[in-house]
Amino acid sequence: HRVRRRLLAPSFRSERITRGTAVMSRVAGETVERWQPGQRLLFNETAFDLSLATLTGAMIGVELPEGLGDRIRTATGTIIAGLPSRVLLPKPLLRAPTPGNRRWLAVAAGLRSEFAAIVARYRAEDEDRGDMLSAMLLFRDPETGATLGDDEIVDELIGMVIAGGDSPAGMLAFAIGEIARRPALDEAIRAEALAVAGQEPIALEHVRAL
Numbered sequence: 408h409r410v411r412r413r414l415l416a417p418s419f420r421s422e423r424i425t426r427g428t429a430v431m432s433r434v435a436g437e438t439v440e441r442w443q444p445g446q447r448l449l450f451n452e453t454a455f456d457l458s459l460a461t462l463t464g465a466m467i468g469v470e471l472p473e474g475l476g477d478r479i480r481t482a483t484g485t486i487i488a489g490l491p492s493r494v495l496l497p498k499p500l501l502r503a504p505t506p507g508n509r510r511w512l513a514v515a516a517g518l519r520s521e522f523a524a525i526v527a528r529y530r531a532e533d534e535d536r537g538d539m540l541s542a543m544l545l546f547r548d549p550e551t552g553a554t555l556g557d558d559e560i561v562d563e564l565i566g567m568v569i570a571g572g573d574s575p576a577g578m579l580a581f582a583i584g585e586i587a588r589r590p591a592l593d594e595a596i597r598a599e600a601l602a603v604a605g606q607e608p609i610a611l612e613h614v615r616a617l
Contacts, residue, residue: 413548425611426537427465432608434461451580456480458576462568467525468538475521479568482518485511487573522561530557540564 438457442448459480463471489511493501501508526540535541543560547553555563586593604613 413550426468427461428609428611428614430464431461432610434464436608450583451576454580454583455484455572455576458579459483459568459572462571462575466539466564466567468536468541471525479518479521480572482514482521483568483572485514486518487569490569518565519561522564523557526557526560526564539567 434457438453438460460476463476463479489507493511526544529536529540529544535545540560543555543563546555586596599617600609600613603616604610607613
């Protein structure tokens with residue numbers, strides 16, 4: 408466990424976190440630009456898409472093949488929806504060849520395949536792009552010389568997507584809902600953001616001042 412923690416620690420160093428805030432700002436800006444006055448949104452779905460887009464952008468610094476981001480988000484939603492039953496049901500029932508089991512396993516296998524292809528591409532190009540995936544691939548534990556294998560990295564990426572997509576999305580949807588019901592709070596937040604960042608995209612130095 409301690410070796411695994413040391414291997415993953417470089418992914419969360421300050422310079423990579425700084426890059427992540429730029430991704431968050433860009434993805435949030437692109438999302439809001441698509442909204443239209445009077446448009447009605449299912450914000451739990453919108454928050455989930457926003458959370459996953461931000462997370463995958465921070466983890467993977469290259470431009471994803473067309474449609475891959477959407478496939479990852481769809482697959483992750485399916486996997487998360489099926490997790491409660493897979494945790495609570497007896498294992499024999501999970502192995503039964505039901506349509507639901509076959510679909511869930513096929514989606515899970517497809518998501519692993521998508522991430523494995525990205526890891527293989529990074530491994531072949533052998534370049535530090537400043538993102539989390541580069542950190543995991545390039546780091547070698549100074550105490551043991553250990554590195555993470557490709558399957559281990561895929562496990563970590565999937566774990567981050569599942570844990571880091573659903574929970575932040577729920578918190579974001581709740582926060583936006585509460586702000587929307589309090590116009591004075593909405594105005595105060597807008598005024599503070601404008602006072603700190605002006606018309607610039609929110610960056611890490613702005614966050615520290617808010």
